[in-house]
Amino acid sequence: MTLALTGHAVASGIAIGQTHLAERNELEIEEYRIEREDVKKEITRYHQAVDAARNQLDELAQRISRNVGIPAGEIIQIHVLMLGDDSIREATENQIRSELCNAEWALQSQLELILCQFRIMDDPYIRSRGEDITQVVRLVQSKLNEKGAGKPLENIPDRLAETMVIATELTPDELAILHERGVAGIVTEHGGPHSHTAILASSLGIPAVFGVRLAQSLLKEGETLVLDGDLGVVYADPDVAILDHYHQVQRDTVRFRKSLEKVRKLPCRSIDGESISLQANGERPEELLQAIDLGVTGIGLYRTEFLHHRGMASDEETQLGEYLAAIETLKGLPLTIRTLDLGADKPTDSADYDQPSRSANPALGLRAVRLCLRDTDQFKMQLRAILRASAAGPVSCLIPMLTSAPEVVMVRTLLDEAREELDESGLAYDPNLPLGGMIEVPAAALSIEEFSQNLDFISVGTNDLLQFMLAADRADEEVAHLYDLQHPGMVRLLRHIFRTAEASRIPVSLCGEVAGDRRYTRLLLALGLREFSMHPSRLLEVKQVITETHIPRATAALTQWLNNTGNQRDISLLQLLDQSQQTLLGQ
Ligand code: PEP
Ligand code: MG
Numbered sequence: 001m002t003l004a005l006t007g008h009a010v011a012s013g014i015a016i017g018q019t020h021l022a023e024r025n026e027l028e029i030e031e032y033r034i035e036r037e038d039v040k041k042e043i044t045r046y047h048q049a050v051d052a053a054r055n056q057l058d059e060l061a062q063r064i065s066r067n068v069g070i071p072a073g074e075i076i077q078i079h080v081l082m083l084g085d086d087s088i089r090e091a092t093e094n095q096i097r098s099e100l101c102n103a104e105w106a107l108q109s110q111l112e113l114i115l116c117q118f119r120i121m122d123d124p125y126i127r128s129r130g131e132d133i134t135q136v137v138r139l140v141q142s143k144l145n146e147k148g149a150g151k152p153l154e155n156i157p158d159r160l161a162e163t164m165v166i167a168t169e170l171t172p173d174e175l176a177i178l179h180e181r182g183v184a185g186i187v188t189e190h191g192g193p194h195s196h197t198a199i200l201a202s203s204l205g206i207p208a209v210f211g212v213r214l215a216q217s218l219l220k221e222g223e224t225l226v227l228d229g230d231l232g233v234v235y236a237d238p239d240v241a242i243l244d245h246y247h248q249v250q251r252d253t254v255r256f257r258k259s260l261e262k263v264r265k266l267p268c269r270s271i272d273g274e275s276i277s278l279q280a281n282g283e284r285p286e287e288l289l290q291a292i293d294l295g296v297t298g299i300g301l302y303r304t305e306f307l308h309h310r311g312m313a314s315d316e317e318t319q320l321g322e323y324l325a326a327i328e329t330l331k332g333l334p335l336t337i338r339t340l341d342l343g344a345d346k347p348t349d350s351a352d353y354d355q356p357s358r359s360a361n362p363a364l365g366l367r368a369v370r371l372c373l374r375d376t377d378q379f380k381m382q383l384r385a386i387l388r389a390s391a392a393g394p395v396s397c398l399i400p401m402l403t404s405a406p407e408v409v410m411v412r413t414l415l416d417e418a419r420e421e422l423d424e425s426g427l428a429y430d431p432n433l434p435l436g437g438m439i440e441v442p443a444a445a446l447s448i449e450e451f452s453q454n455l456d457f458i459s460v461g462t463n464d465l466l467q468f469m470l471a472a473d474r475a476d477e478e479v480a481h482l483y484d485l486q487h488p489g490m491v492r493l494l495r496h497i498f499r500t501a502e503a504s505r506i507p508v509s510l511c512g513e514v515a516g517d518r519r520y521t522r523l524l525l526a527l528g529l530r531e532f533s534m535h536p537s538r539l540l541e542v543k544q545v546i547t548e549t550h551i552p553r554a555t556a557a558l559t560q561w562l563n564n565t566g567n568q569r570d571i572s573l574l575q576l577l578d579q580s581q582q583t584l585l586g587q
Contacts, residue, residue, distance in 0.1 A: 002238050005212045005219075007187070009232030010198035013207035014250045015185030016243070017162035019225050019236070021216055027141055031105040034096075042096050046103035049143035054083050056139070057173055064176045074289050075200045076172050082136045088114070104144045111137045131195045135171040160184070164225045166215050172200045179204050185227040187234055189215050199286060202537070209234055260540040264294070268543050270525065271550040278543060279336075279533040281511055288329045290536040298334035300459065300533025301398070301511040302326060304382070308340055316381050316388075323389035334394040336436065336459070336533075337386050339379065341400035343367020345475055363467065368401030373410055383418040390430035398459055402437040405450040411435070412454060438511075440464035445497050452504035459533070460497060462512025469493060485514050485523065486573045491562065498528030509533050521545035522577040526554035553580045 034042050057080045065073025082088075088110055095106035111134060118130030156165070160183040169190040170178070175197050178186070186208040191197055193210065201208040207229030219225065219236050226235040226246045235242050268276050279300030280291035288299065307313040307322065326335055344363040359365030372379035386397050399411055415435065422429055434456035439445050445465065451458065462485065467474040469490050472482040484490070501508035509531035514520045516534030518541040524532070525546065532542060557580035561573050571579070 002242060003218065003236040005215060005234050005236070007209040007212035007215075007232050007234075008191075008193040008198075009228075009230055010191075010193045010195075010210045011186075011201035011204075011206055011208040012230045013185075013205065014229065014246050014253060015164060015207040015225075015227040016246060016250065017164050017184040017225060018222050019166050019187075019219050020156070020160070020163050021219065021221050022156060022165050022167040027138060027145065029104050029108045029141060030102070032102050034100050034102060036100060039097055039100070042103055043093050045144065046092060046096065046107070046140075049103070049140050050083055050089070052143045053136070053139045054080055057083070060173050060176055063180075075196050075203065075286050076176060078196060078285070079132060079136050079139075079172060082133060083140070088133075088137075104141050107137055107141060107144075131191060131197075135197075139171065139173075156181070164227055166219050168216060170197050172196050175200055175204070175206070179206060185225075185229070186210075187212050187215050187219070187225075187227065189213060196286075203286070203290065260544060263540050263544045263547060266543070266547055268546055270546055271548065272552055274525075274530065274551055276525070276546050277509075277531040278539055279509065279511075279531065280536045280539065281516075281533050282536060283326070285325070285329055287536055288326060291539070292330065292333065294536055294539045296333065296536070296539065298336070298394075299326070299330065300336050300509050300531070302335055302337045304338060304340055305342060308342060313340065313382070314378065316385050319382060319385035320388050323385060323395070324392055327389060327393035327395065330393065332393065334396065335389075336396045336398050337389070338398040338400055338438070339369070339372060339382055339386070341368045343371055363464075363473065369399050369407055369411070370401065370403075373407065376414060380414050380418050380421075383415055384422060387415070387418055387422060387429035387433060388427055390433045391428035395430065396434040396436055396457070398436040398438060400438045400461070401440050401464065402444050402451065403441045404444070405447065405454065408435075408437060408451060408454040438464075439497060440468070442469050442493065445493055448497060448500040448506070449504050452501070452506040455506065457507040457509070458497075458501060460494070460508065460510040460512065462494075462510060462514050465493075465512065466490060485520055488562070491523070491527070491558075491573070494524075494527045494529075495558075495562075502528065507531070516542060518542050518545050519574060522549050522554045522581070523558070523574065525549055525551050526558040526577060548581065550581060556580065 057076055061073040061076040061080065064076060091110045092103065092106045095101065095109060096103060099106070114133055115130050118133070156178070157163070158181055160178060160181040162184050164185040164187060165178055165183050166187045167189070169188050170186065175186065183206060186201060186206055188210045189212060191210040195210070198208065198210055207227050209227055209229060209232050212234060223237055226238045226242060228234070228246070238246075268278055270276065277297045279298045280287065280296045281301040281303070282288055282291055282299060283302050283304070283306060291299065304313075307319055312318045312322070323335075323337060343365060344367050366374065383397070386395065389395050399408070402408060412435070419429065419431070436457040436459055437444075437451055437455045438459050438461045439448070440461035442465065444451065448458065463474055466472070466483055466485065470482050470484070470487060472479040474483065498508060508529075510524065510529050511533040515524070515532040516538030518538070521542050522545060534542060554577050557576045558573070561576050
């Protein structure tokens, strides 16, 4: 009988094969005392274990970069960087010295302290960094353990074709080894969708479902398993109907992926010859690398809320360090840094900004640039850091949630003050740093002419614009059916934005989620969008639709749809747009 289990859909794709239950030799951390005269020896033993772990990861990262691609190797390199973290090293050494305990135990105590701090983080991505630190610490502990306990995957066969590995959890390096052995899919009991193992599974194209509770107890060795990495479901001992369905999905997916690979090398141009610019949204190193690999023209949205959530926003040098690292990774590609967008769906809970007063409607309250313009010292510090970064590479500054043109004037005044302060300190910056504004508030969308007086570019944030335009909370499942880009009012508003931007000669891009949703690509082209910014994982899919779109035909179909004001439209806008291309695409 079929058994269906659910978990987190962490890496898309369908895998069908036989299960293999990976045994993990549980690592027991013993505590024992050492003599005072042995402290130095213990610290050396600890350093040797860190070096051994680093060598293992370095060697693996190089091999993976060579065989699979630079971004995959970089994910393992992130663990190498964590190994070099001075604060963990110093705290562990201090504990060995002061408590005369063994290195494994000192490391374990430090891990527990760090995990307590991570557990209270709101941002799920940052919270899941705790998983990475645990994995790195475990690796060092396994090197300290002479019996070699904790080494997983010892009994895993060398060839894993058509094999699905079921594990309690996996580290990125273990996953990379499974990939080298040809694993078909991965199921784990623990591990979140934001872990680096999850990111690596996705970038290696291994379908994976994580967080399947009791997977190791409920699944049997060698039984047939269907894994749906898009829905986050696994079916053990599937019946014929399920198997037939998924074999068909697998064939379709293979065809689709092949067609995407062809698109990678093509210029990003529509059938009628319009060049379209594709930029990426991202701030994590692996996202930036993935974006470069896919040939983006720049980073259109670099969100900076992570600085706040990691407690780094109140230090100019730390902020600058993050921006410089991104600039270095991008090697000359433009970087659009968005100033802090806190409040509502991005809570402010650290000391950097005072908690705004409770509002009955936080999405309409003191948030984003409104909060920045209240706490101008903090804001100016970020502007200074962005200005200083602009001396090192092509950087633009983007302001979120603008409502009225005077806000831009206030931002400009603060930018001028920041420049004067840098001049006084003799610090370099780009005097022509472009200043952009996000169009996320309907009233701002209807005031592009006013905004264009003081802005160098605009970026449409449809995630927020849709929620305000349709009065439907972007995070509320109950009203998700209303949150629809095809609403005639929303379509008209977007058309107005692109037309007015063109008439006002202000460059415009769009960085909301719909930019990376291939279902809407034709609609956005028909509306006049020529610069998209999206998560890198969506780039090829969107590029494929662009290369298969004749924009004038799509525009004509859109006009026809907008003119058909009758209550009954017998065909949806997206269907009409697809139909408008059919004769061209030979369908
Ligand atoms: C948006 O609102 O469309 C946007 C890109 O910003 P965020 O999702 O960060 O609010
Ligand atoms: Mg927004």
